Amino acid sequence: MELDPNRRRVTAPGPMPPETLRTISGDRGLDHEEKLIFEIGRQGVTGVDLPQVQISDARLAGLRRKSAIGLPGLSEPEVIRHYVRLSRMNYAIDAGLYPLGSCTMKHNPRLNEKMARLPGFGDLHPMAPRSTTQGALALISELMHWLTTLTGMPAVAMSPKAGAHGELCGLLAIRAAIAARGETRPRILVPESAHGTNPATAAFAGFTVDEVPAKPNGHVDAEALKAKLGPDVAAIMLTNPNTCGLFEGEVIEIAKAVHAAGAYFYCDGANFNAIAGRVRPGDLGIDAMHINLHKTFSTPHGGGGPGAGPVVLSAALAPFAPLPLLVVDGDGFKLIEDRDELRLFPEVGGAKPFGRMCAFHGQMGMFVRALAYMLSHGRDGVRQASEDAVLSANYILASLKDVMSAPFGEGPCMHEALFDDSFLEGSGVTTLDFAKAMIDEGYHPMTMYFPLVVHGAMLIEPTESESRESLDRFIHVLRELALEAKAGITARFEGAPRLAPRRRLDETAAARKPVLRWSEERFASANEMVQRTISGDERPEQKRRAVDTVAE
């Protein structure tokens, strides 16, 4: 790779930053320390002005609250400053490449945010009369058309609220289909490379989990899988492309064997973003697959949610889709929200919904964003996005496999490049150290120690959102880190990160004596810690007096 000649090439760590410089405030330039709202707020202050009203206790059943809640009072400027300061302690895809494998941190277009906030969508009640929600139902119908067309599946259940919720929906449909055949099948096969949600969901849905090993080439062992099939197997749960970033080429053959054994094929669709617009899961023999709208279709991850996990279903499973069902007739769109209403709609004859996943109709806010993404991309853009994601991952794999170790690097990968820690052997540097050193370089680490099938896994998913310049810069940093580690130059890795808002945190202590909330009793000790964090030697009494003076 060409290096920018103007870029200083650091081969050994230079002087570390002046961490010992202690400022009077405890803040450092743009990095501000920030207390909890409970330590900032006072009684008698509010950020919302409301009309004062008198009420009587007559209609409160004698259950009027007798004690204060204990919420702190803050004015609007204080609240804004507080949360702006907190925001600045976060990494974000808008601020830099976010190579979390399996998580798909791609660009979140702002048009989608604007569309979700149109009053006709954002200020619409789920139980408003159906005649007043026709546009919303039409939007859901349009999104269903996109999802079934892109996947080549006949039906889709829209209500699941996230990927794992979609998995549950799929397995409950499978359970209902098996029960309708008068059978019981307690076992589900899950490859060892699966996301943790797969075995957790199978157990949640009342099945026992049987693990299928991976082959040395990172693919599921199709022969071992077939050998495990039997009359007690309800389904397999396979991720494709799998979590090693590889397409399971034997998928059609696996599907045939699964169906021949009377079982169903659940596909974890977390990695659909690699193949959307090129491959239809329906053509592969899949019976159910959830689609993480927050991955493939770019609804923002929001620090952990919300997401949406619609599940596409084969003809065999479609009748068991959960309530509500969306139907269209001469009067427009209608929602069937209760089993009792089914008889009013002969056009859904044969529907045997297994139940309900949640209140109301699903993650409408995410539906609007996902449809805006789809309409913007179009079918050609969806395909191009998949191709660019795969191309970028292969570019990273090709550019790093000589200095890092790629266990399955002999062939192309899909949308993510997997490395293991064998290149770090003997260096004293671990996968964790390597990842944390990336933080000092301005990057969010890749997914670490997952999938479990390779040692010290590092799973890199660049997505289609990065320019070549951005990819080159990232590759350059990782190459240099790898070369230094291999050369035994470990200063960057020891105790990294050093330049983040916090250095490594004591997770063992957090779990041993969990402190999960602020409390009045802990205020004294917490306050001491805050003071130490904020200004070194200022005593708590002085601080409080200063605050009181300002308040006067």
Added chain:
Amino acid sequence: MRYLPLTPDDRALMLKKIGAPDMDALFRDVPRAAVVPLSAFDLPDTQGELEVERALSKLAAKNIAAGAAPFFCGAGAYRHHVPSAVDHLIQRSEFLTSYTPYQPEIAQGTLQYLFEFQTQVALLTGMEVANASLYDGSTATAEAVMMAQRITRRGKAILSGGLHPHYAETVETVAGLSGVITRAPVTPGNAEDIISLIDDQTACVVVQSPDVFGLIRNLRPIAEAAHAKGALLIAVVTEIVSLGLLESPGAQGADIVAAEGQSLGNGLNFGGPYVGLFATREKFLRQMPGRLTGETVDVEGRRGYVLTLSTREQHIRREKATSNICTNSGLCTLAFTIHLSLLGEEGFTGLARLNHAKACALADRLSAIAGAQLVTPAFFNEFTLKLSKPAAPLVDMLAKKGVIAGVPASRLMPHEKSAANLLIVAATETSTDGDFAALERALKEIL
């Protein structure tokens, strides 16, 4: 395509570096038969921002937004005024476009607000600990039942007839796999005798207050009866603002609180995304579902926050996890926390009083109409009227006149014949005297 930075030249150069002749070579593991041409997709091609905005705005304009008409729907989703600062703050890139805080050194912003959220939820519900959110109130209720089944090693769950029917169906669908779900009779405007249903096989009793008809329920005697039989009381709250005026479920003896947090910070959104609140006693901590944020220190002794007790969770514990939840309601919790921070004690309790005052004023006006009778003697910001005519067609007719009168109970429970004439009506701080007058006038005309 405006969201894709790679140019054709970039792509060619990258393929060269990889050593692949074309894109097809990268997809070589995909069976030939499974690759379809673009024409296989009956879908449009790329469109500009203007075209997309136009298409979606057209769909949005076909709906009647709550703010565009006199509006009285509740039944599990409530229209409140969300201060402008909330939406501004949650749209900051660092909150909106970050992932679950698995790298705590560069996610203290998310972790600290989650710690604040957990504290706020614990305070509101009167419980000792709260998690960092579930999807919504209904799924939180199902998780609570499964948690009670694990704790008590019993299967039977008794659901109050006042529990929102969608919540009850969600519980039956999910927790019905691990035990028997019994539904108590529906008794609009009255508390059913749920205590006599509790036996020594009972894992939990699930009671919503205010219930789906708006009735405030006294949880204390139910908690005592449940505890006497070794069962747990799960309290469900669908309108979290009610806790600004009413005794908390924790103070009334609840063991688990499952609640919907949409009312704070979050719009109606046609039903989602919302935010599930989940709180319990410290002794049940290790049976809790979902993420938890805990306080700790970094190597320099500075206070910081991390995700903790993750050995309960799917990414560590796989099939032995307490729940399969992964993605939760992150950004919705932030909206909740910011809104509640703005309100503070004074604002939150004032908001609750204002809601109750509005609902009382509306109930007085409507129950004076011939053919409308108030059936809920005690309520917070939502009450139920028994009309002289079936409520569902009446609501449809009023919608044509531009008044969104409320939720007909029959829409939630079509099988309940006694619910046919019941109308569930909510009023919040957003309701005006003009709205009240419009509904009063429309009902007088039609009844």
